[in-house]
Amino acid sequence: MKIVVPFKSVPDPYAGPGAAAKSVVNPFDEIAIEEALRIRERGEATEIVGVTIGPATVDEQIRSALAMGVDRALRIDDSRALDPYAVARILRALVAKEAPQLVLMGKQAVDDDSNQVGQMLAGLLGWPQATFISKIEFLENKTRAQCTRETDGGLEVIVVNLPAIVTTDLRLNEPRYVSLPGLMKARKKPIEVLTCEQLGVTVQPLTTTLSTARPPKRAAGTRVESVEELMVKLKQEAKVL
Amino acid sequence: MDFSWSDQQRELLDAVDRFAKEQLAYDMIENDRHAVFNHDAWMKCAGFGIHGLLVSEEYGGLGQDPITTVAALERLGYGCKDNGLLFSINAHMWTAIIPLVYNGSEAQKKKFLPGLCDGSIIGGNAMSEPNSGSDAFSLATTAVKKGDKYILNGSKIFVTNGPIADVLLVFAVTDKSKGASGLSAFLVEKDSPGLDLTHKIEKMGVRTSPMGEVFFTDCEVPAENLLGKEGAGSWLFTRSMTWERGCILAASVGTMQRLFETCIRYANERKQGGQAIGKFQQVAGKIVDMKMRIENSRHMLYQCAWAAGHRKAIYLEAAMAKLQISESWVKCCEDAIQIHGGYGYMVEYEVERELRDAIGSKLYSGTSEIQRNIIASLIGL
Amino acid sequence: MAATLVLIEHDRQQVKRPSLHAITLARQLGGEYALLVLGHGLDAIAASLVSCGASAVIVADDAALAEPLADRYAAVIAQAAQKYGAKTLIGSSSTFSKDILPRAAALLDAPMVTDVLALEEVNGERAYRRPTSAGSMLATVKIEGDRCVLTARATAFEAPAADAAPCPIERFDFDPASLPNGMQFISREQRASDRPDLTEARVVVSGGRPLQDPETFERLVGGLADALGGAVGATRAAVDAGMAPNDYQVGQTGKVVAPELYIAMGISGAIQHLAGIKDSRIIVAINKDPDAPIFQMATYGLVGDLHQLVPQLIEAVRRG
Numbered sequence: 041m042k043i044v045v046p047f048k049s050v051p052d053p054y055a056g057p058g059a060a061a062k063s064v065v066n067p068f069d070e071i072a073i074e075e076a077l078r079i080r081e082r083g084e085a086t087e088i089v090g091v092t093i094g095p096a097t098v099d100e101q102i103r104s105a106l107a108m109g110v111d112r113a114l115r116i117d118d119s120r121a122l123d124p125y126a127v128a129r130i131l132r133a134l135v136a137k138e139a140p141q142l143v144l145m146g147k148q149a150v151d152d153d154s155n156q157v158g159q160m161l162a163g164l165l166g167w168p169q170a171t172f173i174s175k176i177e178f179l180e181n182k183t184r185a186q187c188t189r190e191t192d193g194g195l196e197v198i199v200v201n202l203p204a205i206v207t208t209d210l211r212l213n214e215p216r217y218v219s220l221p222g223l224m225k226a227r228k229k230p231i232e233v234l235t236c237e238q239l240g241v242t243v244q245p246l247t248t249t250l251s252t253a254r255p256p257k258r259a260a261g262t263r264v265e266s267v268e269e270l271m272v273k274l275k276q277e278a279k280v281l
Numbered sequence: 282m283d284f285s286w287s288d289q290q291r292e293l294l295d296a297v298d299r300f301a302k303e304q305l306a307y308d309m310i311e312n313d314r315h316a317v318f319n320h321d322a323w324m325k326c327a328g329f330g331i332h333g334l335l336v337s338e339e340y341g342g343l344g345q346d347p348i349t350t351v352a353a354l355e356r357l358g359y360g361c362k363d364n365g366l367l368f369s370i371n372a373h374m375w376t377a378i379i380p381l382v383y384n385g386s387e388a389q390k391k392k393f394l395p396g397l398c399d400g401s402i403i404g405g406n407a408m409s410e411p412n413s414g415s416d417a418f419s420l421a422t423t424a425v426k427k428g429d430k431y432i433l434n435g436s437k438i439f440v441t442n443g444p445i446a447d448v449l450l451v452f453a454v455t456d457k458s459k460g461a462s463g464l465s466a467f468l469v470e471k472d473s474p475g476l477d478l479t480h481k482i483e484k485m486g487v488r489t490s491p492m493g494e495v496f497f498t499d500c501e502v503p504a505e506n507l508l509g510k511e512g513a514g515s516w517l518f519t520r521s522m523t524w525e526r527g528c529i530l531a532a533s534v535g536t537m538q539r540l541f542e543t544c545i546r547y548a549n550e551r552k553q554g555g556q557a558i559g560k561f562q563q564v565a566g567k568i569v570d571m572k573m574r575i576e577n578s579r580h581m582l583y584q585c586a587w588a589a590g591h592r593k594a595i596y597l598e599a600a601m602a603k604l605q606i607s608e609s610w611v612k613c614c615e616d617a618i619q620i621h622g623g624y625g626y627m628v629e630y631e632v633e634r635e636l637r638d639a640i641g642s643k644l645y646s647g648t649s650e651i652q653r654n655i656i657a658s659l660i661g662l
Numbered sequence: 663m664a665a666t667l668v669l670i671e672h673d674r675q676q677v678k679r680p681s682l683h684a685i686t687l688a689r690q691l692g693g694e695y696a697l698l699v700l701g702h703g704l705d706a707i708a709a710s711l712v713s714c715g716a717s718a719v720i721v722a723d724d725a726a727l728a729e730p731l732a733d734r735y736a737a738v739i740a741q742a743a744q745k746y747g748a749k750t751l752i753g754s755s756s757t758f759s760k761d762i763l764p765r766a767a768a769l770l771d772a773p774m775v776t777d778v779l780a781l782e783e784v785n786g787e788r789a790y791r792r793p794t795s796a797g798s799m800l801a802t803v804k805i806e807g808d809r810c811v812l813t814a815r816a817t818a819f820e821a822p823a824a825d826a827a828p829c830p831i832e833r834f835d836f837d838p839a840s841l842p843n844g845m846q847f848i849s850r851e852q853r854a855s856d857r858p859d860l861t862e863a864r865v866v867v868s869g870g871r872p873l874q875d876p877e878t879f880e881r882l883v884g885g886l887a888d889a890l891g892g893a894v895g896a897t898r899a900a901v902d903a904g905m906a907p908n909d910y911q912v913g914q915t916g917k918v919v920a921p922e923l924y925i926a927m928g929i930s931g932a933i934q935h936l937a938g939i940k941d942s943r944i945i946v947a948i949n950k951d952p953d954a955p956i957f958q959m960a961t962y963g964l965v966g967d968l969h970q971l972v973p974q975l976i977e978a979v980r981r982g
Contacts, residue, residue, distance in 0.1 A: 125773045156767070158764075163765035169733065196851070209915070210898065220329060220343055245806075255940075267975050280865075281923075
């Protein structure tokens, strides 16, 4: 089985305030990479291909993916501000070229928080999808996958025919730490660079971010010294009890 | 000497920085109080590639040169507060792995190095004896060859990693008549009959690094576990001790750097008489001296590692680096406590532990006095 | 015909109330809107929706839609949108909508905006405000073309009045045999709870890692929630530690809540958690650490040990 893992380079969400915004592999995508590695380590996959879209500056995150253990990586050279639908259309062309049995990716990128690409890609390809998964197992000689999904109402189990798109939630696994041997091996692995033209896709993003702003800060309230004082505030000042 | 890093070295060192910060930032107060060795962190470090930095790839290591290795350990010391763990790792690397790398037979390397690199085998070195410390070659432990075995009798003290070791490099007398040339080195595995590793010693600092006494009572060691030739023990010890001296305090340079930054933060935050204490000359002076000591230490460490990497003799460089770093470390810790005032003396502030951890560095791998003797003899005194 | 279709979510028994808030966004967009419900055995649910001011309640009712499988649901939704000429498709932000609507958007060749908080107008053109980066930024987004799919943050839109004259219920006919068949429903975890739903409750009590274990979590967080008639939430750390089920998680990747009263117990206030609670009217934080970031946004902060304070608080609430 061949697995394609699309991943995105995002500003480190755990960088402290004021810290220089270093880029990292989107944490949800990192979980997808980890799961692909585990599937390969169980002997159920033979090749893991990492794919990202961006300018050469994202090569550092590509090397992180390779250092984790992805077999080879592709970068689709495009530095435009793409929207999820544009990304999905580019990935469709890539998936058609690579013909994997499984596409594993994060459920959302933590910068944009859109949570769209995997589902859109599934729709474009006409493939089954399993979103927000916390568990995956292969059935019937890897022709189907049983997935546990994290939904608002609790856990849900579905089976999807392969090939399929699967998006990962937080609790699927704990990604491994990139080790020094992994880092050194990654230096020897190829990064293939493709353009949208080479893939035969022309897409224009249909959504544009006009501006961004910080939300108004919630003012800090008051400290209370005791449960009694808190009760008084809740009843008399806030009037919620 | 060029100490600028290549892109590959920088990538590796940045990765160590991140690793230490993200994976080794655990709470130390309780671990220190109860002298807990963090085996989980040990395995993380090994899995990350620390233990095998210097070992070639065919034996499960990374094949890095000495300067990259010490710089990586320095980063580890900067990010990890567990000086005991770092001490255990350093003992493992410099006193068990290095002798095997340079003197092990192919079979010995194949047998031990992969496990020593991946952390599944913990190594140590047993030289000092109750009556043989700085006078290292007056050993009483004996090894007598009997068929395809050596029979060891005697005891060793201050054995770092002793209580948790899977293999110890043990020095013993095989021919008393030959003096220093009658010493031999053995790889003693923990399940050897007649070996007792259970005697822990409690100590002042680096408490999370287990240390013990080791007893040999007709302890049987297979002849193939002789490291190097019979009688090569003292040469082998000197060689490995030179590496140990030069490099074992690499992490301490990072530790000092962290302490230095803590002091700067504190001196800028803490106000007395309406101004930050860092504005007082006496406080600023201490921190400036700290900076000087750290830079000198780092430079001597790199110089020593650079020379080792270029296959130059490093007797002088190693003794100087050891003396410089250990004394700087202790002084930095003392000053850090002084700058922090009463708070620095409190366990909660985690400065006093640094001093307790530092003091041993003036004793192990040759006391400061021994280092001065070595330097004196090498500069023609 | 309807300019907008609003996808209504239900749990087979009744409509999920937050999904109705998407109707308010449809009203703000202007023009006619119809409600779309998919499932099987929907008569009562459809009937409950006729007074929401829609032009029609469109019902796709078939055994093939008994479970919300994304491939089938998206296909039916796309067909309905085409049949009714709807340019805009709206759902409320939930795992249901987030699973199905992006797929429908791709089938309709339409862009999508997730988690709309408000409509804006920029240089005379419509734009949408939405949160990014765990709510630490607000983006204003514009769409090219006349088609789009939106999900609305239920907490950002009022519940619509349900006092309009009843609208017709229309059956949407489709060919079940033509639907995709690559996904199969196996099971759903059913947890009986008398507590209100997290996203609908007036009071939410949440706990973090210091609650230690499931028993303590239930005793303190559950106990206080019950005393207040509220719902129970949890941080990611508490969920990861096995103290609470995953669907209790509040935050960037969990649920977004905006109750009248949110009580955070032993929650330090990671940005990912704060993203899910900041529109609550009153936030109470109880934490041992006086420097915990949560205190910077709490209406009332109480520093101290949960194990002592919370039993006192439960007792005080019970006394009234």
